[in-house]
Amino acid sequence: MYQTVFLDAASMGDADLSPLQADNIALTCFNATTPAQVLNRLQQADIAIVNKVVLDATTLAALPRLKLICLAATGANNIDLAGAQQHGIAVCNVRGYADTAVPQQVFALLLQLTNKVQQYQNAVRAGRWSQSPHFCLLDYPVTELAGKTMLIVGYGALGQATAKLAQAFGMQVLLSEQPDASICRAGRLPFFTALAQADVVSLHCPLTAGTERLFNARAFAAMKPGALLINTARGGLIDETALLQALQQGTLAGAALDVLTEEPPPPAHPLVLADLPQLIITPHMAWASAEARQRMVQQLAANVQAFAGGQLRNALWPQH
Ligand SMILES: NC(=O)C1=CN([C@@H]2O[C@H](COP(=O)(O)OP(=O)(O)OC[C@H]3O[C@@H](n4cnc5c(N)ncnc54)[C@H](O)[C@@H]3O)[C@@H](O)[C@H]2O)C=CC1
Numbered sequence: 001m002y003q004t005v006f007l008d009a010a011s012m013g014d015a016d017l018s019p020l021q022a023d024n025i026a027l028t029c030f031n032a033t034t035p036a037q038v039l040n041r042l043q044q045a046d047i048a049i050v051n052k053v054v055l056d057a058t059t060l061a062a063l064p065r066l067k068l069i070c071l072a073a074t075g076a077n078n079i080d081l082a083g084a085q086q087h088g089i090a091v092c093n094v095r096g097y098a099d100t101a102v103p104q105q106v107f108a109l110l111l112q113l114t115n116k117v118q119q120y121q122n123a124v125r126a127g128r129w130s131q132s133p134h135f136c137l138l139d140y141p142v143t144e145l146a147g148k149t150m151l152i153v154g155y156g157a158l159g160q161a162t163a164k165l166a167q168a169f170g171m172q173v174l175l176s177e178q179p180d181a182s183i184c185r186a187g188r189l190p191f192f193t194a195l196a197q198a199d200v201v202s203l204h205c206p207l208t209a210g211t212e213r214l215f216n217a218r219a220f221a222a223m224k225p226g227a228l229l230i231n232t233a234r235g236g237l238i239d240e241t242a243l244l245q246a247l248q249q250g251t252l253a254g255a256a257l258d259v260l261t262e263e264p265p266p267p268a269h270p271l272v273l274a275d276l277p278q279l280i281i282t283p284h285m286a287w288a289s290a291e292a293r294q295r296m297v298q299q300l301a302a303n304v305q306a307f308a309g310g311q312l313r314n315a316l317w318p319q320h
């Protein structure tokens with residue numbers, strides 16, 4: 001019997017978690033877990049399931065029974081992988097579960113930036129259409145995606161699925177090489193060259209030591225004037241102070257963020273308080289269509305059962 005503890009089960013919303021239940025699994029679900037509660041709750045666990053709870057090296061060192069961390073997410077930046085490795089704790093994630101949900105949100109955000117649906121809705125509600133001397137109201141400029149370029153940073157499952165939607169909109173897709181790469185792979189552009197050519201930049205790479213604040217003042221200065229930035233990957237990819245400055249100075253024409261460095265953000269977070277119509281922030285819900293959350297549960301169950309059967313599925317560590 002594997003003692004299995006889901007530390008932030010309520011982050012799955014109303015998804016049906018019953019696929020996780022099985023004869024060989026004793027499952028305990030906590031809605032949410034504070035950093036101070038982690039150790040106590042995982043003390044007797046063989047398997048920890050976490051969405052965004054942080055499991056750092058110190059915590060992992062104090063959990064000798066723990067054998068598997070099963071991420072209810074693709075991004076693994078909340079887990080100290082080196083610490084897991086040091087203590088022989090396997091780590092697996094879920095993959096491709098959101099490759100329809102996230103790209104759909106990328107375009108929901110991008111289309112809001114180009115088509116100003118919210119601003120027009122507000123204008124109609126405020127009676128401004130009724131007062132218009134014409135049949136229409138043209139107060140907010142609309143621009144087309146067709147013929148524009150989208151740079152995808154991180155060409156994995158979500159980057160590729162987003163690229164397909166971009167192509168369906170008639171956009172040209174660009175791929176960049178990693179900034180510190182010594183060679184540039186065929187079909188890719190050097191990072192700063194790609195930034196200078198893109199009308200829209202969409203982020204889909206993991207947050208690692210190498211990608212932290214990849215989008216900083218230097219990167220914003222290199223971007224094409226009037227470009228739009230969409231981040232549905234991780235907040236830490238962006239230097240948020242530099243982003244606010246780039247938006248205020250007009251270097252960037254707009255940004256849409258589904259993720260912030262600190263989540264949930266403090267109420268006085270400068271980007272949350274910034275009153276800029278060209279900045280849209282959604283609360284890390286790009287992944288969370290009902291369908292994607294249920295696919296996630298199925299993958300979690302498959303990962304847990306693979307482990308119980310002596311196998312590892314979607315292992316980030318140990319790698320095969
Ligand atoms: N907002 C949300 O709800 C969600 C956010 N995510 C985020 O999206 C990220 C990507 O997810 P997937 O596409 O499924 O992962 P993936 O592992 O399939 O793809 C990531 C890609 O990024 C590439 N990469 C790594 N470092 C890079 C760098 N420095 N520059 C450019 N590319 C780099 C990798 O080679 C890989 O091709 C996740 O790591 C997670 O942080 C994932 C799901 C939902």
Ligand SMILES: O=C(O)C(=O)CO
Binds near residue numbers: 051073075287
């Ligand atoms: O899958 C991910 O990485 C997410 O951020 C959703 O939890």
